[in-house]
Amino acid sequence: MPTEIEAVLEGLCAEANNNVEARLRAIHKIIKGFKRNHVDLTAPNLINALGSLGISMSKSSIYNKRVRGKDNPYRVLVDAWHEDINDAKLKRADTNAKCDFTIMTSEDYASIQSDVVKFKIQNMYSELKSARHQINLLKDINALPLIEEKDDTLRFHKDEKSVALSETKSSVDASLNNYEAHIDVLEEFLAGNSKLSFDDEGGLVASKGIRKGDALSDIELQHALIAALDVMKR
Incomplete structure (x- = not known):
């Protein structure tokens, strides 16, 4: 029983002269070989293969859709082969998807x-299988929260950044009650220094050029400001 492609070929040959029929059968034979050997069906490949058989054809003579007001038989045959090859690829992909090679x-x-x-x-x-199991365990462990022990309690964090933020907050909280030291830091800051001072309206201004990385205050200024805000919010 002829295949669908063969039926298309015979239908085209029945309406063609001897010269066109010979070219159609040559194209059919070449593309059939392409499919069997997994060669891409492209215009250059097809034209080169025809040339090796002594048949000279241009790309336009094969791929133009219509010739003299009629469907180009070469294009019809090539399109039929394209559809057949694509269907075969889809079937192989579906078969591979259903078959687990692992x-x-x-x-x-x-x-x-x-x-x-x-x-x-x-x-x-x-x-x-053992390696897969270990990989899955590592994935599960990686998704677990990080645990921090603090004052007989356990704190759970999503990541290391969360732990770092918690440690910073704890450090600030621990220093909030050291009011005398904070007052000294604030008074020293308000008095100004060689790099910073306050203008007549109370705005902070640079006394001279400031370079990147220059220390502009006591190291505890941030904690002192936080403590001051904490007192004012009460």
């Missing part, structure tokens, strides 16, 4: 004739 079944083991090879494959597959 799972060994009893039928797979039974197909191995050598007992030695079968034993080696079984060991390798067992190691593969």
